[in-house]
Amino acid sequence: MAVTVFLRAMAALLCTLLLAAQAAGANERKTVRLAFRAAETGFDPQQIYDRYSVGICENIFESPLTYDWLARPVRLVPLLLERVPEPEEGGARYTLRFKRGIHYADDPAFNGKRRELTARDFEYAIRRFRDPVNRSPYEWLFENKIIGLDEHTDKSKKAGRFDYDTPIEGLKLLDAYTLQIRLKSPDYNFLYFLAMPNVVPVAREVIEKYRDDTQAHPVGTGPYVLKEWVRRSKIVLEKNPGYRGHTLSTEFADAKDPWDQGAIKALAGKTLPLIDRVEIYPIEQEQPRYLAFVNGEHDYLEETPFEFIDQVLQDGKLMPAFARRGVSAFREEQMEFTYDVFNMDDKVVGGYTPEKIAFRRALILAHDRAQEIDIVRKKQAIPAQSPLPPGVVGYDPNFRSGAFLDHHPARAKALLDMIGYIDRDGDGFRDLPDGRPIRLEYKYLALEQEKRQQAELWVKNLAEVGLRVDTVAVQFADHLKDRRVGKFQIASSAWIADYPDAQNFLQLFYGPNTDQSNETRFRLKDYDALYEKSLTLPDSPERNRLYREMNRLILTHAPTRLGVHRTFNHLIYPWVKGYKKHPILFTSFKYLDVDTAAQRAGKP
Amino acid sequence: MLAYVIRRLWQMIPTLAGVMLLIFFLFNWVGGDPALVLSGKITNKEQIENIRKQLGVDQPYYKQLGYFAFEVANGFTCTYRSYVDADGARAKLRAEGKPAPCQAVRSWATNEEVPKILVTRIGPTLTIMLPVLVLETILGVILAIGVAYVRGTLTDRMIMMVCTVAMSISFLVYIIVAQYYFGFKWGMFPVQGWTGNFWKDLTTYAPLPIMLAIFVGLAPALRLYRSFFLDEINHDYVRTARAKGVAEKVVMLKHVLRNAMIPILTNVGIALPGIFVGSFLLETFFSIPGLGREILVAVNRSDFPVIKAATVYLAMITMIINLLVDVMYKVVDPRVTFK
Numbered sequence: 001m002a003v004t005v006f007l008r009a010m011a012a013l014l015c016t017l018l019l020a021a022q023a024a025g026a027n028e029r030k031t032v033r034l035a036f037r038a039a040e041t042g043f044d045p046q047q048i049y050d051r052y053s054v055g056i057c058e059n060i061f062e063s064p065l066t067y068d069w070l071a072r073p074v075r076l077v078p079l080l081l082e083r084v085p086e087p088e089e090g091g092a093r094y095t096l097r098f099k100r101g102i103h104y105a106d107d108p109a110f111n112g113k114r115r116e117l118t119a120r121d122f123e124y125a126i127r128r129f130r131d132p133v134n135r136s137p138y139e140w141l142f143e144n145k146i147i148g149l150d151e152h153t154d155k156s157k158k159a160g161r162f163d164y165d166t167p168i169e170g171l172k173l174l175d176a177y178t179l180q181i182r183l184k185s186p187d188y189n190f191l192y193f194l195a196m197p198n199v200v201p202v203a204r205e206v207i208e209k210y211r212d213d214t215q216a217h218p219v220g221t222g223p224y225v226l227k228e229w230v231r232r233s234k235i236v237l238e239k240n241p242g243y244r245g246h247t248l249s250t251e252f253a254d255a256k257d258p259w260d261q262g263a264i265k266a267l268a269g270k271t272l273p274l275i276d277r278v279e280i281y282p283i284e285q286e287q288p289r290y291l292a293f294v295n296g297e298h299d300y301l302e303e304t305p306f307e308f309i310d311q312v313l314q315d316g317k318l319m320p321a322f323a324r325r326g327v328s329a330f331r332e333e334q335m336e337f338t339y340d341v342f343n344m345d346d347k348v349v350g351g352y353t354p355e356k357i358a359f360r361r362a363l364i365l366a367h368d369r370a371q372e373i374d375i376v377r378k379k380q381a382i383p384a385q386s387p388l389p390p391g392v393v394g395y396d397p398n399f400r401s402g403a404f405l406d407h408h409p410a411r412a413k414a415l416l417d418m419i420g421y422i423d424r425d426g427d428g429f430r431d432l433p434d435g436r437p438i439r440l441e442y443k444y445l446a447l448e449q450e451k452r453q454q455a456e457l458w459v460k461n462l463a464e465v466g467l468r469v470d471t472v473a474v475q476f477a478d479h480l481k482d483r484r485v486g487k488f489q490i491a492s493s494a495w496i497a498d499y500p501d502a503q504n505f506l507q508l509f510y511g512p513n514t515d516q517s518n519e520t521r522f523r524l525k526d527y528d529a530l531y532e533k534s535l536t537l538p539d540s541p542e543r544n545r546l547y548r549e550m551n552r553l554i555l556t557h558a559p560t561r562l563g564v565h566r567t568f569n570h571l572i573y574p575w576v577k578g579y580k581k582h583p584i585l586f587t588s589f590k591y592l593d594v595d596t597a598a599q600r601a602g603k604p
Numbered sequence: 605m606l607a608y609v610i611r612r613l614w615q616m617i618p619t620l621a622g623v624m625l626l627i628f629f630l631f632n633w634v635g636g637d638p639a640l641v642l643s644g645k646i647t648n649k650e651q652i653e654n655i656r657k658q659l660g661v662d663q664p665y666y667k668q669l670g671y672f673a674f675e676v677a678n679g680f681t682c683t684y685r686s687y688v689d690a691d692g693a694r695a696k697l698r699a700e701g702k703p704a705p706c707q708a709v710r711s712w713a714t715n716e717e718v719p720k721i722l723v724t725r726i727g728p729t730l731t732i733m734l735p736v737l738v739l740e741t742i743l744g745v746i747l748a749i750g751v752a753y754v755r756g757t758l759t760d761r762m763i764m765m766v767c768t769v770a771m772s773i774s775f776l777v778y779i780i781v782a783q784y785y786f787g788f789k790w791g792m793f794p795v796q797g798w799t800g801n802f803w804k805d806l807t808t809y810a811p812l813p814i815m816l817a818i819f820v821g822l823a824p825a826l827r828l829y830r831s832f833f834l835d836e837i838n839h840d841y842v843r844t845a846r847a848k849g850v851a852e853k854v855v856m857l858k859h860v861l862r863n864a865m866i867p868i869l870t871n872v873g874i875a876l877p878g879i880f881v882g883s884f885l886l887e888t889f890f891s892i893p894g895l896g897r898e899i900l901v902a903v904n905r906s907d908f909p910v911i912k913a914a915t916v917y918l919a920m921i922t923m924i925i926n927l928l929v930d931v932m933y934k935v936v937d938p939r940v941t942f943k
Contacts, residue, residue, distance in 0.1 A: 039901055041714045049644040132654045137644025139651055212707070215715050231716060231724075232901060233798060233893035281797070285889050287780055288796040291788045295795050477636025477906040484640055498645070507646075517646045 029276040030594045032299045032576065035289045039232035039282040042215025045198040046128040049137030051496070052282065054197050055586035059237055059278075060105075061200035061220030064096055064122065065191060067584055069591050070260050071252030073391055074500050074584055076195055080117065080221070084191065091186030091538065096122065096194070098177045105240045107219045109209040114242070117221050119179035121201035123171050124164060128202070131162035140516075141193050146170035147182045164204070188538040192499030197585065223273045223590050235280040237589070245271040248578075248591060259330060259580045266578030266593045274593040293571060296602060299594070300572040300579065304329075306450060309378045313569060325602070326574030331567060335391050335497035335583045337384045337505070338563035340367075340442075340458075344521045346489050348438065352524070352557065355419045360558040362421075363490075364405060365412035366465040367458065367561055376453040381564035386551040387495075387505040389565045391583055393539050394502030394547045401555055405562060412465045423466060430466045439468050443482060443491040446473035451492055458490075483519045493519055494563075500584055501539075502547045506531060509554055522559035575599040605934070608942035609927065616923045623919040624676060628669055631908050638712055638906040659712055660685070661908075672912060675709050680718045680913045682706030709913065713905040718913045721898060728798060729894035732810055732886060733879035736817040740825055741872055743818065748829030749856060749864075755834060764830075767823040775820050779889050782816050796891040813886045828871060832864040839863075865936055873929030877922040881914065 040053040045061050048054060066079040076084050080102060085094045102117040104110065126146070129136045130153040144150060147170030156162040170182040183190060193199055203219060210217035218226050223243045228236035248267040253260040267274070281298075283289040286305035293301035304312055312319060318329055342360050344350040349360060373381045383405070388395045416422070420433040431437050442458050444451040455471035462469045469490075474482060482488045495517075498504050507513055510531045511523035530546050530553070537543040554560065572579045575598035578591055639655040640647075656662040660671060671684040678687075686707035697703070708717040747763075754760050787795040793812035799805055836842065837860055845855050882896035895914065902910035933940045 047715075132658065135642055135655050135658055137642065137647070140644075140646040140648070143648075213715060230800060230893060231714065231721075232898070233891065281891060283796060283891050287783060288889055288891060291783065291795040292797075295788055295791075297795065297797070475636065476904050477638070477641045479636075481637045481640050495645075513646070516648055 028596045030274060030596055031277040031279065032275050032589065032592060032594055033279045033281070034298050034300055034302065035281045035283040035292060037289065037303060038284060040235065043218035043226060044214040045200050045202065046125060046136050047134050047215060048198060051586050056235060056237070057200065057218065058197035058585060058587055059224040059589055060218045060222045060226060061197070061202070062222045063195055063197060063200045064098070065195040067195060067582060068249055068252050069582060070250065070254070070263060070580065072254065073393070075252060076191055077249065080201070087188060087538070091188045092183045094181045094190060096179045096181065098122070100177055102221050102244065103242055104203055104221050105219055105225045105242055107206055109203065109206040109219065115203055117201060118176045119173055120176070121203055123173060123179055124204050125199070125201050126171060127162065127164050132157060133162065138198060141199065145183055145187070147184055186536050189499065189501050189503055192501060196499065224278065232282055237278040239273060239276050246590070247272060263578040263580050263591065267591060273590050275589055278589045299576050299599070300570060302568070302570045302581070304569045304571055306378045306380060309380055309569065312571065322571070328572050328574070330570040330572060330579060330581055332570060332581050332583065333382065333390055333565055333567050335389045335500060336495060337387055337389050337565050338494040339384070339387070340561040340563065341483065341491050341493050341520045342559055343486055343488055343490070344523070344559050345486050349440065349489050357557055358415050358419045359421060362412040362415040362465065363462070364558055364561045365408045365415065366461050366467070368407040368461050369405065369564070370407060372454065372457055373564060376450055376457060377564060377566065380567045380569065382567065384562040384565055387508060387554065387562065388502045388547070388551070389497070392497060392500045392502050392505065394544055396544065396548060399548060399551060401562065409464050416465060428466065429468050439470065441470050441472060441489045443472045443474050443479060443488045445479050445492060446475050454492060484515060486521050491519070497584065503534065506547065506550050509559060520559035522557070524553060524557060527553045573602055575602055605942050609931070612927050619923060620916065620919055623915065624672060627912060627915045628672055631911065632665065636906045638908060641906050642712060676916055678706070680709040683709050709909050711907050711910050713907045718909050721910060722895070722913060722917060725893060725895040725898045726880065728805070728892050729882035729887070729896060730879065731802065731805055732813050732817070732892060732894065733882055735810070735814050736821065737872070737875060737879050739814070740818045740821045744822055744825035744829050745868065747826050749833055749861060751826065751830050752833035752837060753856060764827065767827050770823040775885055778816055778820055779885055782812065783889060786812055796889070798892050809890065809892070813890045813892065817883060817886060829864070829868055832867045833860055836860045836863045866933060869929060869932060869936060873925060876925045877918060880921050881918055
């Protein structure tokens with residue numbers, strides 16, 4: 001009898017312990033750790049531009065629109081708005097209807113009250129982009145764009161203080177949740193602006209309370225809050241307890257895509273986010289970033305360094321050491337392109353005469369892009385046929401640069417001979433028709449192995465056709481300055497999409513953007529006219545035709561040597577569930593889950 | 605001695621002025637345009653001008669230099685603009701009977717207060733560099749005196765050869781190889797990381813960087829200190845001591861060591877300011893949030909306020925340490941007199 005009682009008591013105790021353990025497991029906090037490739041600057045959405053800071057803001061704040069997580073090509077969906085606004089008045093007016101009942105994360109600035117999001121917050125944020133005090137890197141989004149805003153800004157500048165209260169004609173608050181925006185001219189890409197992770201509403205009282213250091217006090221409506229920030233060393237996000245939650249939309253998922261199916265299996269039907277805590281460590285050096293992942297200190301590694309790619313992948317497949325550990329590799333063709341810019345104002349490589357165009361085309365033909373992809377990019381890139389990367393609206397998969405860009409030293413030599421760029425003094429290198437020697441200069445970003453190898457490739461390839469090029473490694477700030485002010489002959493450059501429309505790339509060659517983003521200083525009337533016309537059109541066959549024409553003009557006038565669209569490999573441990581990388585949005589925390597037991601078991 | 609110290613303190617002012625001039629003109633003539641770095645991907649001339657105005661780099665050089673001097677005089681805790689109180693905010697506070705603090709100089713890139721940057725980054729830097737200096741000096745002296753004792757033997761030659769080889773290899777190579785093998789392959793240390801908890805950092809994350817810095821610094825220190833000891837060993841007083849029958853151990857440890865300490869102290873004094881700026885290579889590779897890494901980021905971003913403050917801070921530390929070392933000479937060697 002006593003034994004039976006004892007056994008029963010023990011069984012009850014065991015059951016209790018098991019239940020407690022299960023409950024503890026269920027309540028276990030889910031944490032992911034990862035590294036950023038560069039240090040952040042801060043988290044005031046209107047003051048930042050680097051993708052790492054913007055990536056954090058993406059999780060703390062919410063934009064009016066966003067992108068469907070699984071849809072490819074990308075697709076706009078509402079986030080803070082009730083629906084995606086329809087372009088009105090031929091793309092010159094947009095009415096933004098904000099959802100009701102969305103609240104900011106709690107903050108002392110709200111004096112203990114829950115603060116609901118209103119349309120006024122977004123109107124305030126737009127004004128902040130133009131306030132000179134904020135030195136907003138994305139001011140251009142709202143410059144010469146909204147009726148009355150430029151005049152208002154000028155007036156404020158003269159007054160010495162930005163006016164946040166006087167109504168602006170193009171920013172009309174119809175009610176507490178509705179903002180009508182009227183543009184100076186039609187812009188069908190304006191909706192993409194509303195999906196940018198830093199074009200987000202902010203609460204005025206928060207900005208005013210933390211006026212001196214708004215970068216350190218991000219308060220948004222998003223799924224996470226900034227819990228800890230050791231600048232340039234550690235960023236910790238934790239679930240926003242007041243967040244309303246979101247779900248994974250599966251409407252546009254690809255039934256054949258295993259990543260989509262993995263995400264659906266892990267996340268569909270659940271209230272997101274599932275990750276309680278995200279720890280991010282900026283690690284600038286590639287080796288420790290890579291080793292931290294391989295060592296199991298981090299749960300996934302985005303943008304596996306090119307120098308380690310041979311240790312990770314062979315012929316596109318994971319090496320056995322990684323496959324054995326259940327690691328998977330997500331391959332992403334980023335919406336970006338690399339290019340070498342020719343300075344069109346330079347006396348040797350610039351100009352629009354047939355001779356100068358032929359010279360630049362000879363340079364392009366001399367360059368071996370296949371070697372660039374094989375050696376410099378470790379086969380992690382595809383050749384760019386135009387400035388437009390796959391996936392952007394307006395990209396034409398059938399557009400081929402063909403004979404304009406393919407490596408052909410014989411044709412390069414023939415072109416140079418034809419324009420009289422021959423060796424006149426017998427030193428083995430070609431000279432200008434007037435006898436002056438040709439000595440080109442290629443500027444590239446210092447401290448980057450890829451860029452140095454690219455410079456070496458230029459030297460080797462041009463020597464093969466009898467041209468000399470001096471390579472100059474320049475620090476980031478100087479390289480930027482030289483490219484902007486035209487203090488270079490040939491220089492390396494790259495562009496990452498701000499929004500997924502061809503216009504964001506084709507503006508790089510628009511004449512009036514010289515001294516700004518048009519680093520080639522290319523000014524061609526025909527091109528500018530096509531560009532301006534394309535701005536007035538919605539996504540349509542007619543606009544795509546204009547884009548094709550512009551791409552042809554770029555190829556024929558050769559203001560640039562088109563490089564590649566790089567491919568990045570993201571490595572994920574098996575305990576991270578539902579991973580998928582979005583081509584525009586930078587982070588994935590909102591759409592992740594973690595098997596904590598497997599995570600514990602997998603860590604060293 | 606007091607007069608000497610006061611005189612040396614006075615001499616620091618023109619030296620500091622020279623450092624300020626140098627850094628100011630280097631930045632303005634060689635450095636990139638901070639406005640372009642901050643302006644983002646798409647910008648126009650007007651925006652760049654606005655940023656220059658905000659940063660104060662649109663002002664004539666003599667004015668910028670004046671602001672710089674003002675900031676240095678205030679330890680970077682007060683900008684000239686906030687001091688002159690253009691918007692009347694300070695006057696308003698004073699009228700309300702509240703303290704009217706100046707605004708500290710802030711980073712152009714991150715808006716963080718510069719004094720705060722220096723204060724928060726110095727801890728991790730010293731956690732690495734202080735043990736490095738202490739251990740490197742102790743080990744260097746012990747090994748050097750041992751090698752000097754067996755001078756001319758095969759052991760001496762072998763050690764010198766190893767030192768020469770060790771000195772010929774770049775620090776970067778040591779870091780990359782050691783991080784790979786000690787951190788990753790053999791799992792003896794974490795690959796990288798920092799917690800902010802002093803003991804945890806010192807015992808977990810700091811040992812590998814410390815070990816590397818010592819390993820790299822030991823070879824030149826050993827060669828140098830050995831030469832100091834050999835200089836002393838060849839002096840007459842050593843021969844006399846030996847002739848008197850003093851034990852070799854006493855000769856080396858009492859007579860030679862004491863006299864060789866003066867050049868060793870000078871060498872440590874020269875190296876001492878370096879520990880306050882750290883090693884940017886170690887800090888970037890091991891993710892240590894120290895001053896070296898901060899300065900590197902600041903240079904890449906043309907973040908002049910941080911560069912200015914770090915340079916001035918280092919110059920001042922160097923001058924103060926030099927003064928302390930000179931005073932220390934007196935303690936180590938009573939024959940030294942101040943003039």
